[in-house]
Amino acid sequence: MTAIAETPAPPEASALPRRRRRGRRWTGWLFVGPFIAVFALVFLAPIAYSVYLSVFRTQMVGGTKFVGLENYSRALQDAQFWDGLGRVSLFLVVQVPIMLGIALLVALAIDSGRLWGRSFFRVAVFMPYAVPAVVATLMWGFMYGTRFGLVANLNDAFGIDLPDPLSPGLVLASIGNIVTWEFVGYNMLIFYAALRVVPHSLYEAAAIDGAGEWRVITAIKLPAIRGALVVALIFSIIGSYQLFNEPTILQSLAPNAITTAFTPNLYAYSLSFSGQQYNYSATVAIIMGLVTMVVAYAVQLRGMRKEQ
Amino acid sequence: MSTRPRRALAGTAVAGLLALGLTACGGAEDQGPVDTASALEEGGEITVWAWEPTLEAVVADFEAKYPNVTVNLENVGTGNDQYTALQNAISAGDGVPDVAQIEYYAVPQFAISESLADLGPLGASDLEGTFSTGPWDSVHSGEGLYGLPMDSGPMALFYNQEVFDRLGVAVPTTWDEYLAAARAIHAADPNAYIANDIGDAGFATSMIWQAGGRPYQVDGTDVGVDFTDEGTKAFTAMWQQLIDEELLAPVGSWSDEWYQGLGSGTIASLTIGAWMPANLESGVPQGSGAWRVAEMPQWEAGAHATSENGGSSLAVPAASANSALAYAFTEYATTGEGAQTRVDGGAFPATTEQLESADFRGKEFEYFGGQKVNEILADSAANVVEGWQYLPFQVYANSVFNDTVGQAYVSGTTLDEGLAAWQEQCITYGSDQGFTMG
Numbered sequence: 185m186t187a188i189a190e191t192p193a194p195p196e197a198s199a200l201p202r203r204r205r206r207g208r209r210w211t212g213w214l215f216v217g218p219f220i221a222v223f224a225l226v227f228l229a230p231i232a233y234s235v236y237l238s239v240f241r242t243q244m245v246g247g248t249k250f251v252g253l254e255n256y257s258r259a260l261q262d263a264q265f266w267d268g269l270g271r272v273s274l275f276l277v278v279q280v281p282i283m284l285g286i287a288l289l290v291a292l293a294i295d296s297g298r299l300w301g302r303s304f305f306r307v308a309v310f311m312p313y314a315v316p317a318v319v320a321t322l323m324w325g326f327m328y329g330t331r332f333g334l335v336a337n338l339n340d341a342f343g344i345d346l347p348d349p350l351s352p353g354l355v356l357a358s359i360g361n362i363v364t365w366e367f368v369g370y371n372m373l374i375f376y377a378a379l380r381v382v383p384h385s386l387y388e389a390a391a392i393d394g395a396g397e398w399r400v401i402t403a404i405k406l407p408a409i410r411g412a413l414v415v416a417l418i419f420s421i422i423g424s425y426q427l428f429n430e431p432t433i434l435q436s437l438a439p440n441a442i443t444t445a446f447t448p449n450l451y452a453y454s455l456s457f458s459g460q461q462y463n464y465s466a467t468v469a470i471i472m473g474l475v476t477m478v479v480a481y482a483v484q485l486r487g488m489r490k491e492q
Numbered sequence: 493m494s495t496r497p498r499r500a501l502a503g504t505a506v507a508g509l510l511a512l513g514l515t516a517c518g519g520a521e522d523q524g525p526v527d528t529a530s531a532l533e534e535g536g537e538i539t540v541w542a543w544e545p546t547l548e549a550v551v552a553d554f555e556a557k558y559p560n561v562t563v564n565l566e567n568v569g570t571g572n573d574q575y576t577a578l579q580n581a582i583s584a585g586d587g588v589p590d591v592a593q594i595e596y597y598a599v600p601q602f603a604i605s606e607s608l609a610d611l612g613p614l615g616a617s618d619l620e621g622t623f624s625t626g627p628w629d630s631v632h633s634g635e636g637l638y639g640l641p642m643d644s645g646p647m648a649l650f651y652n653q654e655v656f657d658r659l660g661v662a663v664p665t666t667w668d669e670y671l672a673a674a675r676a677i678h679a680a681d682p683n684a685y686i687a688n689d690i691g692d693a694g695f696a697t698s699m700i701w702q703a704g705g706r707p708y709q710v711d712g713t714d715v716g717v718d719f720t721d722e723g724t725k726a727f728t729a730m731w732q733q734l735i736d737e738e739l740l741a742p743v744g745s746w747s748d749e750w751y752q753g754l755g756s757g758t759i760a761s762l763t764i765g766a767w768m769p770a771n772l773e774s775g776v777p778q779g780s781g782a783w784r785v786a787e788m789p790q791w792e793a794g795a796h797a798t799s800e801n802g803g804s805s806l807a808v809p810a811a812s813a814n815s816a817l818a819y820a821f822t823e824y825a826t827t828g829e830g831a832q833t834r835v836d837g838g839a840f841p842a843t844t845e846q847l848e849s850a851d852f853r854g855k856e857f858e859y860f861g862g863q864k865v866n867e868i869l870a871d872s873a874a875n876v877v878e879g880w881q882y883l884p885f886q887v888y889a890n891s892v893f894n895d896t897v898g899q900a901y902v903s904g905t906t907l908d909e910g911l912a913a914w915q916e917q918c919i920t921y922g923s924d925q926g927f928t929m930g
Contacts, residue, residue: 244604244885245713245926331742331749352902439744440691440898444891457576458891459921460605462583 237466244460255467264445265468269475271356272447276424279360284416286364287371292401294372295379306376310369317366321433324362325350329437350438359430367423371416378412379405414487418480425476428453448472528615528823531816535560538818541578542593543570544642544767544804545774546837550830554821563821570746571595571694571802575602575887578809582607588811590818594639595804596630597694600884602807603633609808610636614819622827626876627842631805633884639805640826641842643834645765646872647698647788647801650772653861654782655684655760663786667730670789674739677760685741688759689734691898692745693890694802695763699727701799701880703791707915709930710881716930717883717918719911726791728907735901742901751775763788765801766869770838773859780858785865788872798872799880803842840869847873885925889918 213220238255242248259265290309294302312320327334328349335346349358382405390400406413428449435442435450444454448468456465540547540563551563566589568577575598581588594602602608616637620628627641649663656663656673659680664670674686689695700707705723709716734740741759743749753759755778762768772783788798806826808818824830831843835852838859846852847870856862883889896917897910905913922929 241924243924243926329749332752436744436747439894440902443895445895454891457579457583458572459888460579461924 234466234470237463238470240463242460242463251463255464256471258464259467259471265448265451265471268445268448268451269472272424272427275356275360275427276421279363280417280420280424282360283364283368284371284413284420287368287416288375288413290368290372291375291379292405294376295405296397306372309372312365313367313370315366317429318433320366321362321430324358324365325434325437328358350434350441352441355434355438355441359427359434362430363423363427367420371420374412374416375409378409382408410487414484417483417487421480421483422476425449425472425479528816528820531814532558532561532820535562536814536817537562537564538590538812538814538821539564539566540591540593540806540821541566541568541574541589542591542804542806543567543574544593544834544839545770546834546839547825549837550825550833553829553833554824561817561821572887572891578602579607582809582811585811588809590812590814591806591808591822593642593804594807595694595802596627596641596800597697597802597882597886597890599631599638599805599807600633600882601887603636603638604884607810608638609810609812609815609819610638611640611808611819611822612637614808614815615823616640616819619823619827622844623842624844624847624873626800626873627803627805630803631807639807640822642804642806642826643767643840644842644873645767645801645803645840646869646876647702647763647765647798648768648868648872649761649763649786649788650768651761651784651786652754652757652759652779652782653784655757658757659684663784664789665787666793667789667791671730671733674734675737678739684758684760685739685753686734686760687762688741688743688745688750688753689731689901690740690742690744691894691901693893693897695745696727696893696897697882698765698799698801699731699763700724702788702797702877703727704797704877706879706881708881708883710884713927714930715883715922715927717915717922719908719915724911725908728911732900732907735907755779757782765803766840766872767802767804769840769857769859769865773838781861783860784863785860785868787868796871796875797877798875800876840866883918883922884927885918885921888921889914892917 239250239252240248241251241255290305293299294306299305315323326332330336330339330346330348330350335349338344339346347354349355386404386408387400390404395403426449427447431442431446431450432453435446442450444458445451449472452465452468452472455461455468535558538561540551542565547565551565555561555563568574574593578589578592578594594608599608619640622628623641624644627644631637631639631641651663653663655677659677661673661676661680662669664673670686677684677686697707700719700723703723703726705719705721705727707717707719707721707724709718741753743753743759750759754762754772754776769785772779776783787796790797806822808815808822812818825834827843831841831846835841835846838857841847841852853867853870854864855866857865893914896913897907899905899913900907900910919929
């Protein structure tokens with residue numbers, strides 16, 4: 185629900201020609217009408233409906249009543265919600281830099297032209313992104329198994345005692361590992377595409393000036409792909425706050441380590457589908473949407489300001 | 493009634509589905525006398541959500557007997573997984589099955605939210621006396637009758653005789669002996685455990701039930717939760733030692749690892765409901781001949797106290813478009829011919845006719861080395877300790893069991909602390925839902 189929320193308003197409106205306004209006011213609406221209708225139906229209406237839901241409370245005994253902002257004040261004091269938010273925030277500040285760092289390194293390596301088998305690496309690194317998240321998580325879940333999985337095999341083969349990747353202390357890191365594996369290739373492709381459009385004349389000029397490879401990276405390549413970096417970062421922020429698939433699937437393997445409120449999205453899901461608390465669930469979803477929007481927007485503002 | 497379309501939309505919006513469920517929810521069905529015979533004659537198609545393995549044979553017989561009827565039997569998950577799917581479908585008002593398997597503990601929750609059809613007017617009120625008392629009580633909620641008992645789950649000890657023999661351990665008859673056997677098994681073979689457990693709400697409540705605990709007191713909308721009584725303490729004191737000494741295989745029930753463990757003998761026993769034989773036969777074929785059944789271990793030597801573990805009904809969701817046909821199938825599958833077919837397939841009945849028949853009690857199970865398993869199980873059904881109640885929101889309660897009590901299996905908290913946290917969360921939820929929590 186929050187994924188599309190950061191889309192900035194398109195600025196084209198001011199650029200429209202201002203001639204021939206009289207008597208033709210509805211022509212424009214005719215053109216945007218289909219879009220507006222679909223947009224309102226599939227995008228605005230669900231959000232409006234969630235907001236509507238969030239100001240009511242439905243009880244098993246007593247039915248539905250209007251409660252105003254009570255659900256919101258409850259959510260803001262809900263320790264489970266804050267724990268979940270804290271967890272995905274920790275995930276964000278640790279996992280995202282690692283993932284984007286690796287993606288950037290790979291993109292620079294492939295772009296450097298010195299890598300043998302460049303297109304093979306590009307495809308190989310991208311491949312995990314083509315694996316559905318559910319399949320990827322199941323696969324990693326089996327590997328993490330300490331009784332029959334890869335971890336068990338390693339323990340047996342080397343006579344060691346590796347810690348359980350699905351124990352409460354490590355499960356977030358294990359999820360981070362899965363997400364990194366899934367999305368390094370995707371981010372690499374964004375960076376690589378941005379690097380490909382840097383004009384070669386800049387490199388030639390740098391070479392004439394005697395710049396080394398490192399200097400070329402810091403002075404030309406990184407500034408040139410700043411926009412792509414900001415975009416990848418914003419996608420990753422949204423992805424982190426929406427963490428759901430991986431913990432949900434691993435939950436059946438580690439039900440004690442991954443609680444029903446492990447991430448805010450999982451909490452909203454549990455509220456709604458195990459507890460039938462649709463109103464409160466909508467509230468949690470809306471608050472998470474707002475938090476995601478604020479953080480993503482702040483990052484965007486900061487990223488763009490430096491550019492200028 | 494007015495809350496249903498709203499809830500349907502809630503689910504849709506929250507799940508992020510884009511299509512608005514404006515037409516959601518089948519809405520009001522005409523209530524009136526229903527003629528199941530003509531519904532069967534006329535035929536049609538119904539969808540059944542169930543995980544009980546012997547229903548396959550019932551469906552085949554039913555379709556052969558009533559050629560105009562098509563029954564789609566779908567397994568959408570066991571227990572909570574199915575309830576989530578069912579709740580989703582009911583919320584979305586789309587894809588709701590015509591018949592659903594619902595365990596007894598979950599019936600009140602679906603009934604109180606008006607998700608199930610009252611089967612009384614459809615003909616079920618004539619079936620009084622067909623089923624044994626416990627299960628028949630369990631499908632009633634308030635004034636309504638919300639399902640027909642399909643099986644019952646008086647508990648017993650299912651154990652792998654070969655493992656006990658190989659390791660030279662005696663089969664326990666009391667919980668003290670059980671604890672000693674757990675130590676002996678794991679000491680003799682570090683890969684073997686007496687049982688598996690990573691925190692299972694149904695198992696824990698059944699154990700407390702047998703020990704005489706009565707944590708739930710329900711009277712209409714007055715609900716009490718108290719996990720500090722003596723029965724509860726008896727269970728936690730014993731089970732905590734198994735956890736502390738790491739004598740339980742850290743494997744979730746119904747997982748792939750669980751089936752592997754049962755087959756390979758690393759999980760040596762199960763204290764579980766009487767519906768287990770059919771599941772063992774289908775899920776653990778390599779254990780054939782090795783398994784036996786004994787009375788559930790006792791808290792006092794020489795006593796004969798048991799409890800129910802699971803057991804399910806077949807219910808008809810209120811949103812079913814063909815409730816007459818759905819009810820006809822439900823009645824067929826739970827009584828008479830259908831019940832007999834399921835008993836022949838290894839299921840444990842809730843019908844008095846089958847429970848008391850000499851054929852049933854005397855049946856020798858090849859899987860259990862020719863043992864007359866049903867004698868033990870039927871005796872267990874007669875020895876169930878009376879007076880247990882489930883919460884009217886037990887599905888929710890069970891869904892947060894691992895958040896609270898489950899922590900005792902992975903961290904320093906104890907079962908008692910976990911149960912206290914579970915109790916608190918259930919009280920909070922109950923108050924939120926408008927129950928008077930005491």
